Amino acid sequence: MNNEWTKGIGDLRAENKELLEALKCLVNAYCVLVLKEKKLLNSEFEDAINNGKSIIAKVGE
Incomplete structure (x- = not known):
């Protein structure tokens, strides 16, 4: 039974x-x-990407 429980936890982690990879894509x-919509400057676009990455990093912790 313990092995089944451990395997189940591993499946959840996978x-x-x-899900985290899917969130990154989204x-x-x-x-x-x-x-595209707001025609942001490159630096603003990079800031938006970095903000998204920091949010994802927090979710992944």
Whole structure:
């Protein structure tokens, strides 16, 4: 039973990593949309990407 429980935890961790990767893709896509819609300058776009990455890093902790 203990092995089944441990395996289940490992499966959840793998799923969380997949969800985190999906979230990264969504944030990047959102940043691109913001850039296109608001015609941001490059430095502002980089700031938006960095803000998205910092949010993702917090979620991943």
